[in-house]
Amino acid sequence: MTPLRQSWQVTMRGIRVFMRNPAYLAMTLTQPIIWLLLFGALFKAVIRIPGFHGGSYIDFLTPGIVMMLAVSSAGWTGMGFIEDIHGGVMDRVLVSPVWRGAPNAGTVIYAALMIVVQTALIVLLALALGAHYAGGVGGVLLLILVAALLGAAFASLSNGVAMLARQREALIGAVTLVLLPLTFLSTALMQESLVPGWIRTVAKFNPVNWAVVAGRAAAMQKIDWGLVGSRIGLLVALTLVCAMFATRAFTKYQRSL
C-alpha cells in the first residue's frame, strides 16, 4: 500500500504544478496540432496512390499523430528529475525512507495521465477535422490507453536517461534524436505496403509502430482484438523493461554520490 500511496503523492506533485498553470496544456498541444494539419495537408494526395486502401488520410494519420504526441510528451518526463537533482530535491528524497521506486512510478503515472488528456483533445480535434472512428467510443478509449502505455515506457526511459546524463541539453538532444526516426521508421504517416521494404522490417521492432498499429486497429476500424491485444502485450513488456532501466539508472546515480 505504502509504495502505491507514495507514488501517487509524487504524481500529485506534478498535477498540482500543472493545475497552477493549465495553459501549459495548450502549449504542449501546438506541436501535434501543427503535425496534424501539416501532414494532413502534405500527404492529402496519398490516398490517391494505387494500393492505399480505404478511408480518408486524416483517419489514417490520427493514430500516428497521437503516438508521436505520446512519445514527445513522455520524453520530457526526465526533465523533472534533472531539476530535482540540481535543486537538491533528489537528495532529500533519497535520504528519506520513501519507497525507492516512487519517484519513477509517480512521474510515469503523471506522464501517462497527461498523455490521456492530451491525446483525448487531439482525438476530438481530429474528429472536428472529419476523422471517422469506426471502432466507436471503446475503440477510441483503447487508442488512448495504448498511447498512455507507450508514453509510460518512454517516460521511464526519459527518467533513466536523465539520471545518467543529469543535463537538460542531453535529454533535449535524446528526445529530438529519437522522435523523428521512430515516427518515420513506422507506419505513422504512410501505409505499410507503400513504404520501402527495409522500413517495413525496422518498423516491426519499433514500439511506436506497435502502438500506431494497435491504435488504428482499435479506433479506426471494427476493433481487431487479436492485433490490439498482441501489441498491447509487447508494449506492457517494453514498459517493464524501461522501468527496470530507470531503476538501474537510479542505483547508478546513487552510487555516484
Added chain:
Amino acid sequence: MEAAIEAQELTKTYPPAVTALDGLSLSVEAGTIFGLLGPNGAGKSTTVRVLSTLSRADSGSARVAGIDVVADPVRVRHAIGVVGQKHGSDPEATGRENMVLQGEFYGITGRDLSRRVAASLERFGLSDAADRRVRTYSGGMQRRLDIAMGLLHRPQVLFLDEPTTGLDPEARVEMWREIERLAGEELMTILLTTHYLEEADRLASKLAIIDRGHVVVEGAPSQLKSDLNGDTIQIELAEAHDAGARVALERVPEIDRVRLDGRTLRARAHDGGAAIPAVLAALEAHGVKAMSVTLARPSLDEVYLRYAGRAFSQAQTEPEEVAA
C-alpha cells in the same frame, strides 16, 4: 553516554582520483551539537552523505543512532533528519505542499500529518507564507522550511550541512538561535558542518576540524583554543620594523614566540595578562615606543592554522568545488 554518531576510518574516492574522505573518524555524544569545521572541499558534505545513507564509503564503518548505515539504511533514514547544503524543497510547490509530501515519504499520513505540518510551519514562522510557492520565499525562509522539513518526522539525529551559508547576517543569527533551541529544548543530536569559524565556536560543544578528508583535531572549542598555549599580545609600534622591539621581547621569560609584521608585533604568552607588565618594562628598557597594546585570546583561526598547517582563509580560497 552512548554515541549518537560513530564513524570509523571512513574513506571515499570519487573518480577519477579525488580523495574526499581519507580515514575520517568521529564520535558524537547524544544530545550535543557537534561541529564539522573545514574549508570548501574538505569533505564535510561527503561525510554527511555517508552518515545519512545517501552515499556509501569505500571502506570504514559508521553507526547513527546505534544503527549501521550500510547494514540497515532504512532504519537509519527513519531516525535521522537531513538538511542538505542545497535547498531540498520544490520551488514550484507551496511550503505546505512540500511539508505534506515530506511527511508522506516518512509514512506520516492523514490528520496526524496535517496537524504536524501546521504546527511545524507555525513554529518556524512560516504560517503566513504556508500557501505561497517556495520560489517566492526569501533565502532565510527557504532555509527555515528546509529545517522544518528535516524535523517533521521528529528525528533523533539531525544533520545540517552548512545551514547558514548564503544567509544574510540577520538570518544567520536567527538560524543560530533556532539551532541552539533544538539542541537545548529537544535534546536532539546535531551534526553541523560549517566553514564559518565563529559559527562552530558559538554553536558546537565539540568540534572536529577536518582538512583533506580527515580529522586533524577534535575537542571542545574552548579546549582547542586553550591547547594553543596561551594568548597573543599584540603591540602596535611607533616605527615599522623596529628590530630592537623583537630583541627586547625575546628576553622576557614569560614570552614564548615573537613575530614582527611591519609595525605589528605579536608575542605569545601562556598567561598574556600577567606578561604585559614585563613586556612593557622590556620595551621601555630598550627604548622602543609602543602606541597600543591589546590582548587576544586565541581564535579558532589560530587553531586551524596550527593543526591544518595553513591559515583558514588561505585554505578557503583554494580553487575547487566541482560538485557540492
